Amino acid sequence: MTDSYFVRYVGGPLDGRVDTLSVLPAEPRSTVTHVHLHGGPKIVHHYDLHYAVEYGCEYRLREV
Template structure:
């Protein structure tokens, strides 16, 4: 019996989520986009792929980029 391929999420609203796949994906996604819809504005979180040898891979929340300076 083979072990499932485990995908973990670190940070943001998906922190602690664990998905199990039956096998290793041939070409895992480099990023995962999570869109939170609610009564207010749409909130987008981007997770970047990071490998974890002991269990598969994990997606880590991308650090927010600094807002550009506004001149004016």
Template sequence: MLLFVGGPLDGRVEIREARHGEPLPTVTHVHLHGGPKVVHRYDLEPLTEGLGVYNLRPPARKPARDESVAD
């Protein structure tokens, strides 16, 4: 059983059968709508055999452009 914590999948529970193999270390969720696409990534934290939590990965910080330097 896998539990999602945070973001749009918060609270979702997924039951994986053994035949599907091990869960992926990272799951990407892409939301498409009228505006720009929104991407969320969840990283797996295994707890015990057959039980894990996918935690929402914090957003990547883009480096701020230094406005003090002339082009």
């Protein structure tokens, strides 16, 4: 049995999303960029890395 590493997203269009990784990344990305294409202008959201002791890391929507 292996432990899973969870990556959670808070805020914006990815709010509530949870990715499960089988291997802990050596260096998680400090920022994740999400580009939303919906037939109109593209909308870009940036998520910044925060650590959560309970489950791994969390990406929170960057406030502008």
